[in-house]
Amino acid sequence: MNEVKNILLAGRLKEEVAEWLEGKRMGFEFRLREYKEVTVGDIGWADVYIAFYPPKGVSLAGVKWVHALGAGVDFFIFRQDWPKETLLTRTKGDFGNRIGEYCVARALAVTQNLVELWEAQWRHEWYRKEAGLLRGSQVAIVGTGEVGRGIAAKFKALGCPVEGISISGKAVKPFDRVFGRDEIAEPLKKAEWIVLAVPLTEESYMMFNESLLENCRGAYLINIARGEVVDEDALVEALDSGRLWGAALDVFVEEPLPAESPLWEMPNVLISPHIAAITSAEEAGESFLACLAELQKGQRPKLAVDSEKGY
Incomplete structure (x- = not known):
């Protein structure tokens, strides 16, 4: 050219x-x-x-x-x-750093009960609930590219063990271990935090469907990838059943998220309008x-x- x-x-x-x-x-x-x-x-x-x-x-x-x-x-x-x-x-x-901070902010917000405390403040209620501890909790990140590595670095800085999932399963820093896509069930079963940072391709389209979500054992899902990586109907069911205890969602199949989506009304969901990294x-x-x-x-x-x- x-x-x-x-x-x-x-x-x-x-x-x-x-x-x-x-x-x-x-x-x-x-x-x-x-x-x-x-x-x-x-x-x-x-x-x-x-x-x-x-x-x-x-x-x-x-x-x-x-x-x-x-x-x-x-x-x-x-x-x-x-x-x-x-x-x-x-x-x-600087997307890796920005999105990493977005993910850690959501993890800390729910671990520290910030939403509940804010709501109690507006009710003028002296609300006491012991906070959880992010340090030491297991993180699984789907996607080990630049963004995935940035997210991993932020969680590791707070003392979290972090495993990755990629197509090849090739080891890459700062992940403690990387699994191939065909091994994804293993890290999901022990993860307390699951972060989606994978590009949208034919392989990742609707990857997190009902079958895959059945491997979750009460994890918290953070999606900063693309909405089409997740089957939203299966996501709602997993949140209702407890296979996921909550979700922070920055991307959706349809954006803006339609007013009739049940995700708006779910108390264990945090929604943001595709702003994790602008x-x-x-x-x-x-x-x-x-x-x-x-x-x-x-x-x-x-x-x-x-x-x-x-x-």
Whole structure:
């Protein structure tokens, strides 16, 4: 890719990323659109498309390069007709640390009874209940990539033994042990905290279904991966039955979560609106320029996505 001049930005963060890139004075031309406003003419004009999601009703075929603003790229390639000649790159940020803190914050909140204490405060009630101890409790993290490793490091810093689950089962720090996907039942049976940090692929789609959740023995589930990794009906049943004693959910099959979802009313569920790690304009811009520099040297960017694998 010899020259990149025309940049098409769509959706959330488009103004901020354009402003950040414009400040680098590299001669870029910009078009800013909402997803539904992108036209065939825009696609034909663009050297690169930068966004969290594909445009609505317009194919990306013909665009040489798409740069995803998030760490996850499933919105572009999972069960999508992705043009193989198009390069797909992703944004790299401090997602592991941010999401790790998100997960530990939820674990500490429920261990320390913060929700119950807050509710008692509003009732003017002197509520006393012994807090649990996070230290020493067993953690299982599904996904041992950059985000999974960041989560593991935060739990280990608090004295938790942490096991990982990945496709290969290959040992990787800081996990105490890593199991292959076909061995997943073993760590789930002893886990007190289960964290989902796996990319959405055909292999992970609805992975946590009724059959898999039957292995849980009163664990607390934290999902910061994708909603489609979990069968939400099976999740509700597992929460009702006690196989899961609670859940912190940042992602859902349908977002925003529909008002009629039973998850809203469950007292053992903490809901957040997909905010565990929010991309900044600087992270997006720096990742894009790093990829551009490698392309101009004739190299495949380190942040390039394998569309066959899905990550």
